[in-house]
Amino acid sequence: MTGAVVVLIINLIVAGLLSASFTMVAVYDPKQVAARWIACVYGLGAFYVLVEFGIANLGGSRLVVVGSFAAFLLALALFNVGIARKYLVPVPWRLMAAVLAVSIIACYLIQDMPRESFLRMMIYQVPYFVMQAIGAGTLWRARARGRLDTVLMCLLAMSSLQFLSKPFLSQALGGTGASPQTYLSTDYALVSQAMGTVFAIAIALLFLVILARDVIGDVRILSETDALSRLLNxxxxxxxxxxxxxxxxxxxxxxxxxxxxxxxxxxxxxxxxxxxxxxxxxxxxxxxxxxxxxxxxxxxxxxxxxxxxxxxxxxxxxxxxxxxxxxxxxxxxxxxxxxxxxxxxxxxxxxxxxxxxxxxxxxxxxxxxxxxxxxxxxxxxxxxxxxxxxxxxxxx
Missing domain, CATH: 3.30.70.270 (Reverse transcriptase/Diguanylate cyclase domain)
Structure with a gap:
């Protein structure tokens, strides 16, 4: 079992746990609408990891590969919806829909290009960069932003840049493998999956902390509020x-x-x-x-x-x-x-x-x-x- 396979297994477990955690927050406090969206994000992320396993071990048709790409890009888009709902910012539906449509078409067309092509890798990764950057930009537009929220925005910006760095890492680490079956045995797969895991966990845990902060704040407000007058008790x-x-x-x-x-x-x-x-x-x-x-x-x-x-x-x-x-x-x-x-x-x-x-x-x-x-x-x-x-x- 290669290191990249181990990381993928970790990704699968972590995505499932995070999806369950955000679901629990949403059930506990229905006002936390963002938690529902983020729960869907990590549920979709777990599905994406399973598809990646299937492609790496069994191969995949062009449509399966494009579907895997679209699933991950859609997860990033749903995360942006969660960010917008949390910080009361308008959801950039049209922009994200345009990115999704153009990116899926581009991903379908580049499947005939050599896997080691730098241009192919760049076209594949740029949509992830753009979608994650939209999330950082959405948070930037938030009127009320504390220290933790600013740290989250910076993490999203850094995460978007790590997608943009992957074509260069691929060239530096010997490529992505001659076929989908050899991808998980490459050094690039290990580094790429590990980077993604670190950012995904960091972003998710910080978002959980922010949601917990808000829930605790709501509980404190309720404990200090007179139910009849809605003034302070x-x-x-x-x-x-x-x-x-x-x-x-x-x-x-x-x-x-x-x-x-x-x-x-x-x-x-x-x-x-x-x-x-x-x-x-x-x-x-x-x-x-x-x-x-x-x-x-x-x-x-x-x-x-x-x-x-x-x-x-x-x-x-x-x-x-x-x-x-x-x-x-x-x-x-x-x-x-x-x-x-x-x-x-x-x-x-x-x-x-x-x-x-x-x-x-x-x-x-x-x-x-x-x-x-x-x-x-x-x-x-x-x-x-x-x-x-x-x-x-x-x-x-």
Whole structure:
């Protein structure tokens, strides 16, 4: 058994395992559409290896050889579809279809050329180079690309170049053999198959790591998200807020906290039922999402209590935000409830003092909220602490 045969056997096993791995990812998380495409890629890759075995041991007609070539090229095309789906980039269907059509015709026509011909090898390998380069180019067009994604793009570019190097390797290593049956005994076959294996495994494992990163990220988001309001839950809010407080300490930025509570919420549940109360919570949470900017951190920290952390905001800015939110919300109808009904919320505002902990900031804002409740609800109170420890909650 030659070294090239051993590598082909390894390729077959690895392709099968990778196809199964990506299938498991797709089953576990149906949102990972790319995993389905990549599972098909490596399934098709395993079929390609079997065909290569057949051609090397039994020979093959022109159509079988062209079919083997087309199967591998199609696998590369499907990989590009997976890349495009993963990174939300338009799939270059027309370009890939043109490459497939022209390449298959060219592969059919070169079968009469000598196997050792450099031109024949170049015509055979260039389509693989182009198809893999399309994948790298597709990833280059992705808007959001982290470090791992950039490494994957570089691997795809390097993989495309290794296809382009094979005609030169063939000349340097003594050719591809006088016939398909002698191909696997050549040094070129060993080097070529080994190169392909290294790149295929590296690309697949990195793609699996990227998918796993995204799945873990989704799980973390779900664990930090309140199912009813789709805002951060208390734990998620506190984690994000503490991270922002650390950044504020390092950069000296001001920061303010707004706590709000829906007024007479128990009466809503008692009068219209808990389903209607849930509608009010969803309506208020949606209103907060629309009102807050991308830099703000909003969460549902209690039954009908919400908090918004405003990085870069001082007391005046936070007070204006709270007052605008209060005024706008009390004019909004809630779907599913009588159209004449309007709901209100009370707000407590506190500006963070130097090096103040989140717990202390929450406590001061909560005191201001309590004063807003005592002051008749549907209003804003601003917490002000003095150096001597006195506390005041000023009306807006």
């Amino acid at each position: 208390r734990g998620g809010f506190e984690d994000r807020a503490k991270a922002l407080l650390r950044k504020a300490d390092a950069g000296g930025r001001p920061m303010a906290l707004v706590i709000c509570d829906l007024d007479h919420f128990k009466a809503v549940n008692d009068t219209f039922g808990h389903a209607s109360g849930d509608r009010v919570i969803r309506a208020f949470a949606g209103f907060l999402r629309d009102t807050a900017s991308a830099e703000h951190v909003a969460g549902r920290i209690g039954g009908e209590e919400f908090a918004i952390l405003l990085p870069g905001a001082n007391l005046v800015t936070a007070r204006l935000f709270a007052e605008a939110a209060r005024t706008a919300f009390c004019g909004l109808p809630v779907e599913g409830l009588p159209p004449h009904l309007r709901f209100t919320a009370s707000f407590g505002v506190a500006e963070r003092m130097p090096r103040e902990t989140l717990s202390d900031l929450l406590s001061r804002a909560d005191k201001a909220l309590y004063e807003a409740k005592r002051g008749g609800r549907d209003c804003v109170r601003v917490a002000t602490d003095y150096p001597d420890g006195r506390y005041d909650a000023r009306a807006s």
